[in-house]
Amino acid sequence: MGEVSLVDVSKQFTSRGSNPHTVFALRRVSFTIRDGEVAVLIGPSGCGKTTALRVAMGLEQASHGHVMVDGREVHGCGHDRGMVFQHAELLPWLTALQNVAFGLEMKGMRGAALHDTAMRYLELVGLKDSWNRRPHQLSGGMRQRVGIARALAIDPKVLLMDEPFGALDAQTRESLQVELLDIQARTGKTILFVTHDLDEAVLLADRVVVMRDGELQEIVDVALPRPRGDIGALRSSPEFGAIRYRIWQALHQAPAVVH
Numbered sequence: 001m002g003e004v005s006l007v008d009v010s011k012q013f014t015s016r017g018s019n020p021h022t023v024f025a026l027r028r029v030s031f032t033i034r035d036g037e038v039a040v041l042i043g044p045s046g047c048g049k050t051t052a053l054r055v056a057m058g059l060e061q062a063s064h065g066h067v068m069v070d071g072r073e074v075h076g077c078g079h080d081r082g083m084v085f086q087h088a089e090l091l092p093w094l095t096a097l098q099n100v101a102f103g104l105e106m107k108g109m110r111g112a113a114l115h116d117t118a119m120r121y122l123e124l125v126g127l128k129d130s131w132n133r134r135p136h137q138l139s140g141g142m143r144q145r146v147g148i149a150r151a152l153a154i155d156p157k158v159l160l161m162d163e164p165f166g167a168l169d170a171q172t173r174e175s176l177q178v179e180l181l182d183i184q185a186r187t188g189k190t191i192l193f194v195t196h197d198l199d200e201a202v203l204l205a206d207r208v209v210v211m212r213d214g215e216l217q218e219i220v221d222v223a224l225p226r227p228r229g230d231i232g233a234l235r236s237s238p239e240f241g242a243i244r245y246r247i248w249q250a251l252h253q254a255p256a257v258v259h
């Protein structure tokens with residue numbers, strides 16, 4: 001199982017100093033991502049996407065409301081959730097293999113099981129032959145692959161991905177999108193994915209959660225068959241265009257009324 005819910009979650013940040021003020025990053029946000037589903041969070045810069053992900057991960061505590069995983073309220077981080085960041089955030093002094101093994105060691109795995117499991121996940125992301133390279137010896141795309149392998153290796157129920165392909169060139173981004181679709185098909189992981197990119201949202205998602213000013217604006221169903229197949233052909237299909245336009249409309253609707 002891997003169902004994750006944000007239940008009436010609000011998050012406010014209060015800055016101190018000479019000009020103290022409060023920012024409402026999330027206001028009463030509720031949604032559920034079903035087991036095995038890919039949900040994409042999209043919305044303008046500053047609308048609260050990263051905050052929603054960090055609250056779901058347990059890196060931030062909600063000011064109000066709570067997070068449930070498989071019907072159980074969670075507090076703080078846990079091995080049931082894995083996170084992939086925009087800039088892989090690898091430990092620079094460790095090899096690719098050691099970076100993937102790191103989380104497994106935290107889980108208590110040792111010896112041959114540790115090595116074999118870390119290697120299996122590097123293989124899953126196509127990096128078996130680069131196991132001994134340190135992050136500075138890897139391209140941006142390869143570093144992101146290591147980040148994905150590291151998050152998957154702990155076998156979380158839910159994968160939380162914060163603009164993981166945002167800093168990559170278009171070609172690398174596209175090949176990682178295809179890889180992620182493939183990995184998701186093989187592992188059946190529940191994924192909550194943040195992006196600014198409409199095409200990426202339609203390509204990856206079962207549902208797209210549109211956010212605005214810290215509020216949930218709308219949830220749009222992406223009724224495209226899986227596997228997504230030839231993504232070039234899919235992108236140019238009328239069905240893809242219609243869903244993309246539906247999300248665009250949701251993004252450009254009048255702002256939600258703040259009570």
Ligand SMILES: Nc1ncnc2c1ncn2[C@@H]1O[C@H](COP(=O)(O)OP(=O)(O)OP(=O)(O)O)[C@@H](O)[C@H]1O
Nearest residue numbers: 013014023024025044045046047048049050051052
């Ligand atoms: N630690 C923090 N302290 C103060 N304010 C914060 C903090 N984290 C986020 N915020 C504020 O909360 C709001 C939402 O930020 P968040 O990073 O979640 O938005 P986002 O939609 O992910 O933006 P982007 O697309 O630019 O990454 C913004 O106004 C931001 O400045």
